[in-house]
Amino acid sequence: MTRDEHPLKCIDLYKHYGKKPVLEGIHLSLAPGQVLGLIGRNGAGKSTLIRCLLGLSEADQGQALVFGEKSYFMSDATKARLTYVPQQPTSLGWLRVSDMLAFVARFYPQWDQAMVERLLDRWEIDRKQSMAKLSPGERQRLALIRALAPRPDLLVLDEPAAALDPVARRDLLRQIALQASDMGTTVLFSSHILSDLERVASHVAFLDRGKLLIDGELDGFKERFGRLHVGPEMAARLPAKLAGELRRRPAADAGLSLLLSMDAQAAWPEDLRQACHQATPLGLEDLFVEVVE
Known part of the structure; x- marks a missing residue:
């Protein structure tokens, strides 16, 4: 893999189901070794975005690339470098657990059987059980084992913990x-x-109603975004949309409550820049609630 090759990237991605827009102009890229958490409520478009990124669904507009190749026309060599666990993994129901894993292992020269055995024991999955008789949680855990064992360069997980208990x-x-950390695997998980x-x-990215609202490095998020109240006089002088503005709401005193990216301060009016030291920093959960509410 060349240094400037992104394991996963999309440019101006759009997707509609009928007349309903599901993805609207998504730009996203993952650098080698990056672990990106894709955050969004149910129905935000996370699964559709992942399917378009991996070429499992064709976008209406824009481009999706996997290791520099168009995802919808990926070569077999590129497909062998990634693994994917969908939100509701399917399985070869007529096979036993051990038989399914042995079958899949043949396609991956770096298959880590020691990891397989360790996780089967830790998650108490019966190797002799038929796939059809596994519980939903067991099927999801097994799908995760199958995705981790090949030691992929790119690992994509769609709501991987949805059916797991806290320990698992x-x-x-x-x-x-x-x-x-150990293998340099690039990870995208929603x-x-x-x-x-x-x-x-x-890194994290916020997806809401088909739009990517925020993405960036997790460290420093609390310093990057803040909630700022401005009084009526300053509110009256502000433009209709500020650089880095994520949300504005009317306040009880006829002023405004602004949710702002502090990275954009240089483009603000001088009096707003002077007031920004009064902004309240937001944690990840508060920021997410603010931008999608």
Whole structure:
């Protein structure tokens, strides 16, 4: 992989289902070794975005690239470098767990059988059980094992912890962190559980109603965004839209409550720049609620 090659990237991506817009002008890229947590409510477009990024669904407009190749026309060599776990993983129901894993292992020269055995034991999955008789949580855990064992260059997980209990979810997050740090794996995983993202993600992106609202490095998020109240006089002088403005609401005193990216201060009016030291910093959860509410 060349240094300037992004494992996953999309440019101006649009997708409609009938007349309903699902993705609107998405720009997103993952650098090698990055762990990106994609945050959004149910119905925000996370699964559709992931499917378009991986070429499982064709976008109406824009471009999606995987290791520099158009995702909808990926070569077999590029497909072998990634693994994907959908929100509702399907399985070969007529096979036993051990038979399914042995079958899949043949396609991956870097298959880590020791990891497989360790996770099967830790998550108490019966190797002799038929796939059709597994519980939803067991099927999801098994799908995760199948995705981790090839030691992929790119790992994509859509709501990977949805059916997991807290212990299994913590184990999953630990595995993601190990995969990224030890193997340099690039990871994209979607979730609406913010605590999961904060444990393992290096970067986050907020998706709401098909639009990417915020994306960036997780460290420093509290310093990058803040809520600022301005009085009526200053509010009357402000332009209709400020650089870096995420949201504005009328305040009880006829002023405004502004949600702002502090990175854009240089473009603000002077009196607003002077007032920005009074802004209240926001944590990840508060910021998410503010921008999608």
